[in-house]
Amino acid sequence: GQQLNQSPQSMFIQEGEDVSMNCTSSSIFNTWLWYKQDPGEGPVLLIALYKAGELTSNGRLTAQFGITRKDSFLNISASIPSDVGIYFCAGPPNTDKLIFGTGTRLQVFP
Amino acid sequence: NAGVMQNPRHLVRRRGQEARLRCSPMKGHSHVYWYRQLPEEGLKFMVYLQKENIIDESGMPKERFSAEFPKEGPSILRIQQVVRGDSAAYFCASSPVGFTEALHSSFEAFFGQGTRLTVV
Numbered sequence: 671g672q673q674l675n676q677s678p679q680s681m682f683i684q685e686g687e688d689v690s691m692n693c694t695s696s697s698i699f700n701t702w703l704w705y706k707q708d709p710g711e712g713p714v715l716l717i718a719l720y721k722a723g724e725l726t727s728n729g730r731l732t733a734q735f736g737i738t739r740k741d742s743f744l745n746i747s748a749s750i751p752s753d754v755g756i757y758f759c760a761g762p763p764n765t766d767k768l769i770f771g772t773g774t775r776l777q778v779f780p
Numbered sequence: 781n782a783g784v785m786q787n788p789r790h791l792v793r794r795r796g797q798e799a800r801l802r803c804s805p806m807k808g809h810s811h812v813y814w815y816r817q818l819p820e821e822g823l824k825f826m827v828y829l830q831k832e833n834i835i836d837e838s839g840m841p842k843e844r845f846s847a848e849f850p851k852e853g854p855s856i857l858r859i860q861q862v863v864r865g866d867s868a869a870y871f872c873a874s875s876p877v878g879f880t881e882a883l884h885s886s887f888e889a890f891f892g893q894g895t896r897l898t899v900v
Contacts, residue, residue: 701879701887712784712871712891713823720886758822760889762879767836768813768889770823 674759674771682777689746691774693759702742703760703768704733713758717744749778782807784874785854786892793899799859799866801895805874812855813889814840814847817869826870829855830878862899869894 676693683689693702701720705713717728719735719742726733732745742759759771785804793799805812810831815823825839829849840847844862849855859866873889 703888705891712786712893715888715890718886718888762887767825767828767839768873768879769825770815773822 674761674769676757676759676771676774678774679772680775680777682779683749685749685751685778685780687749689749689753689776690743691745691757691776692741692743693771694741695761695763696740697763698739699742699761699763700739701761702733702735704731704742704744705758705760705770707756707758707773709755716757746776749776751778751780754778784809784872784890784892786870786872786895788895789893790896791898793862793897795863795899796861799862799897799899801857801859801870801872801897802854803857803872803874803892804854805872806876806890809874809876809890811875811878812849813873813875814855814857815871815873817871817894823871826857835878859897862897864899867897867899869896871895 674695703718704716707713717726717733722739723737724735730747734743756773756775758773760768762768787802812829814826817823827840827847828836844860846858871891871894873891875889879887
């Protein structure tokens with residue numbers, strides 16, 4: 671079945687550093703969604719991407735829709751402690767259901 | 781505008797009992813998706829429903845699990861005769877239109893805070 675692989679699996683960084691993570695698919699996606707999940711909470715939508723090559727920002731977050739349409743990238747600039755959480759990519763692979771990536775766990779140290 | 785509401789937040793059931801999880805989508809949303817998450821894992825798709833219709837239930841076990849989204853009221857995920865392996869967090873999401881209907885240009889899905897089911 672469809673699979674979304676995220677890397678890295680986990681990151682341990684110092685406050686103020688920039689973060690990059692990516693998501694790759696075995697098939698073409700027409701939409702990419704990036705979510706953040708805090709412990710004990712539901713995923714919160716951060717950024718949505720709809721066109722190959724599209725670059726979209728939301729505050730310190732920037733996401734890009736890969737040209738091949740099989741990948742997407744999320745960058746966080748100048749990380750702060752509240753960025754801690756699990757980041758998931760997700761997309762509907764030509765069907766009406768949303769499948770999720772394996773997640774990148776981010777830990778920020780002061 | 782209230783977000784997606786799930787209740788209860790926590791549910792404890794003994795083996796063999798039934799669990800009923802409720803999800804009220806955001807106002808104006810007629811599409812609901814249910815997901816299951818085990819500790820330290822990602823979200824696994826279970827079922828996608830539109831008002832009164834099951835669109836895709838490919839991720840839902842054939843036995844003991846059922847879902848509905850009636851014309852009036854919340855969507856319900858029902859687990860009969862629960863077993864320890866059913867312990868997980870169950871999330872629902874809603875969207876105003878399905879992906880195909882959105883023509884790929886504006887699909888978004890918003891999640892509730894989840895129901896944590898513990899089977900003892």
